[in-house]
Amino acid sequence: MSRLSVLSPLGTAAGGIKPLARRRGSLRGLRIGILDNSKPNAEVLLGRVAELLVERAGAGPIALWRKPGASHPATVIDEVVASSDVVLTGSAD
Amino acid sequence: MSRLSVLSPLGTAAGGIKPLARRRGSLRGLRIGILDNSKPNAEVLLGRVAELLVERAGAGPIALWRKPGASHPATVIDEVVASSDVVLTGSAD
Amino acid sequence: MLGTDAFAGLAEAAAASLGMPHLQLAAVAHPIGGIDPKLVRAKAETVVDRVLEALTRDPSPPLAASVATVCAVAAPGDLDAFQDFAVAEGWSDGLPVLPPTEERVGRILGRLAGDRTEVIATLVPRQGVATLEAIAVNAALAGALPEHLPVVVAAIRALADPRFNLNAIQTTTHPCTPLLIVNGPIAARLGINAGANALGQGHRANAVIGRAVRLTLQNVGGARPGREDRATLGHPGKYSYCVAEHEAASPWAPLHVERGFRAAESCVTVCGAEAPHNVNDHGSTTAEALLFAIAGTAATTGSNNIYLGGEPLVVLGPEHAQTFATGGWSKADVKRAIWERARVRLDRFSPENRERFAVIDPARFGDRLLADEVALCASPDDLMVIVAGGPGKHSAIIPTFGATRSVTVRIEE
């Protein structure tokens, strides 16, 4: 079959790889931040997971922030980062 | 430029030409039927035209039928035809 | 025949399709409706002489009607030039079409090639003869594959059923077009999307089947946009509008089984449909609660259903459907509850519209108090309910043209 040379419509994707924070071996005594994306029940899931991390791994205390709406970027990221050792957040529904 | 033979997507249209009723030279004394398509103000326009035909050409009497709704076929065609010499009707808005 | 200048083309096409291209039209300046009756009476003065002449003088006999057949036409071989040609001929919807060569049309017809002259339907307003071959030519333009043809043919058969009222759908100012709902095993076999983005783009079967039907209606049926197709605004489903019911995600019997077909039969249902109106409900967790958003989206004063009845369609997303099922509701329960809740108080209609529909439909609009409510259609059984879509908390209300009934036919393979 004849071949045709065409240009890909995908273009280029920007950006490289960013390093993640080094993990510590244990969560004991680490401050847990929750960033609620404001979807229904997101706080319930994230909150319960945080409670379980306190119960099972000795983490804590827990602090909660909420995005102004699921469809808006969070405006409190710097504050969350400064006040937490680990952060739980959610994506989509 | 190279030519390509393709098939027309239009297909065939059914039906031939039907004869229309012979016109008489004058409307004097002829029964005018109005078939209102039930669009807003259709009856106003058709009725006024019929009145003017009575005034100016001595036509009359006038009788009125109405379609059950603009989007439905008329069910009274036979009755209209039997009771009228000429018929005024409307199409669309 | 009287009309307005804006609609003269449609009136002439209608007369021609009835074999009377020589029937004379007396046209007044558009519009007749929506203006003071005094102005309408004045317009009568402008046209009475023309009416008098048309009624007293025989028109010239028309030329023999030019009859188009499925004939071969010479077109440009270059693909870009072919697009220009298809647009100029009025064959296209504006998007790229693929050349309907004899070879491609033959491939789409496949084992039906021997029956290519079989008449499937005669399509109004043009009285166009939709043979298998004429349908296949439009399918070829649309980008359809051989396996899509049976669905397209079944849809054309359904559209010609008198209950569908195709002439009105083809020529109305209302924004409607046939929505195809596919049920049965053929949907999965052809990859007709019933899941995420089911009413959107991204799946070839949905895209090309819906478009093949639309191009057949435009080309064979003669509903050319802005000419015989009088849509004031239209809607983008007129490019293509085809969905499969998500039978696996539905708690209930699918649409075709409701209508007496076996689950293992494949069927297509056509509805003269508006675009979807979204129902966003992320908050409600019970059947009772979910009714608020669905009923409050369906009960409007702008859709044709509330005025003319017909069969509004409710497309429940699988998660909303599950909320009803978890509450133990049958599909009939859902229909009745929506019908009881989706109502509009009479004082929400303009006085002119109340007066007009009190004459047209006295049972629903006549002799009633302003605080009385009108339901969105005549009975709960007139509501159609299907399940489609992917994850998420959205459903859709799809109003219909009103003066039309949906038609379900079996897909012959």
Add this chain to the structure above:
Amino acid sequence: MLGTDAFAGLAEAAAASLGMPHLQLAAVAHPIGGIDPKLVRAKAETVVDRVLEALTRDPSPPLAASVATVCAVAAPGDLDAFQDFAVAEGWSDGLPVLPPTEERVGRILGRLAGDRTEVIATLVPRQGVATLEAIAVNAALAGALPEHLPVVVAAIRALADPRFNLNAIQTTTHPCTPLLIVNGPIAARLGINAGANALGQGHRANAVIGRAVRLTLQNVGGARPGREDRATLGHPGKYSYCVAEHEAASPWAPLHVERGFRAAESCVTVCGAEAPHNVNDHGSTTAEALLFAIAGTAATTGSNNIYLGGEPLVVLGPEHAQTFATGGWSKADVKRAIWERARVRLDRFSPENRERFAVIDPARFGDRLLADEVALCASPDDLMVIVAGGPGKHSAIIPTFGATRSVTVRIEE
């Protein structure tokens, strides 16, 4: 990062686009919303070990991200085989595409060919780099002509404005897509339909411009239906959604002039829009009367606007617009009157939704009586009003995604 299995692909794409493909996702079974909170708490148990591991063990370093460039690819030369190829590669929307050969793309770029690497925008969620060339490749696929490219490029520029909130529009479960509204002299010059069937098919400029934007969003932006594009149902405007304002038929200043551009400038406005909801009103003959049907179509409990605000769009058919103008109403009068009338009583929302939005938007939903009403958006100025369409007594309400603002930019030629 926590999520549900149904949305895992989107979460992973979002992390990758932020340069963190190695960020770990802990997924529970879909859904989280719309179910009893007790069930949600139980789901937390299923995922806590995974969270613990993700937070205490360093992930493997990722491979270098594979970077796609506008590179040449070998594709089948046969037109039908090319369609199969485009579908398999995920380049298509399901309808026929035209091969984006170097020669066709070069022709579309025209005198911009020298600037082909110019970056017009970076498109989320993929962080795809929309160079002039990448946009032109998608325009070539869509069937666009060289003269359409400036409109497509301007629309892409507008979509990348932060006020538009493209990431949400690209990935939401809501059925929305950019509607392009073209103003100024370019509309007539390119034949962009503003008249009969303006939101439907039949005009190449509307069809291919809207589609070129959609394919750019899908291919460069990485919003693949059912993957990153999470629309539950979507709507058919996702094939193509482009209209010109009918400036000649409007009694008022056109949209771009309202926004500070000169009438002689050509502009495109993008809105994150639902499909049109029809407003049928054949009966009303005064501005006051016409409000009933328009307000009663706009005020629903299912659209995002009533919950989240934003800018609902009213598309007035020319005859309805004339009814307002005959009554002496300005466009601002129309906006205020619709805003005052298009309201929903609080008792029409489910208790869960009332409770939810009393927290999210206390000013509109909190601490109020059940008989109080909520307006369809925050202020009359947020309503958008344009005139489009042909003869007929129809208008349309087009709700938007809510958490988005329309953006108007000048078309550079």
